[in-house]
Amino acid sequence: MIEITSLKNGIVIDHIKPGLGIKIFNLLNLDQLDDEVALILNANSSSQGKKDIVKIANNLDINLDAVSIIDPSATVNFIEEEKVVEKKQLELPEVSKGILKCQNPTCVSTTERNIESKFILIDKKEKMYKCAYCDHIYDVEE
Numbered sequence: 001m002i003e004i005t006s007l008k009n010g011i012v013i014d015h016i017k018p019g020l021g022i023k024i025f026n027l028l029n030l031d032q033l034d035d036e037v038a039l040i041l042n043a044n045s046s047s048q049g050k051k052d053i054v055k056i057a058n059n060l061d062i063n064l065d066a067v068s069i070i071d072p073s074a075t076v077n078f079i080e081e082e083k084v085v086e087k088k089q090l091e092l093p094e095v096s097k098g099i100l101k102c103q104n105p106t107c108v109s110t111t112e113r114n115i116e117s118k119f120i121l122i123d124k125k126e127k128m129y130k131c132a133y134c135d136h137i138y139d140v141e142e
């Protein structure tokens, strides 16, 4: 783990709703990174009470769609030389490729290895996606 306050280069995903930090961590497969990763749970936030934070050293190439699918209200800060050089507000992607896995065991995207999963946003408020291959509804909240 790295110091909460110090990150020379990398990404800080801030203002994650409490409980969702671990989901982002898992969906981004951050346990497989060689770089330093910090997952901070229930940090005190002046604006929203508690929040989760994810810090990733060096790796500036994470899948932002995966973050926004889990928590579109999170903010992503890109850090260079200990300074925030870019702040990104997230938006739910209309189409999500290769992130979510279809839960339908007979879906062609789960049975055929070379087919990338593809989901289409059908309800922004409820964060619901529909599989482009079998119409299976994926509820991100679950």
Ligand SMILES: [Zn+2]
Pocket: 102, 103, 104, 107, 108, 109, 131, 132, 133, 134, 135, 136
């Ligand atoms: Zn499917």
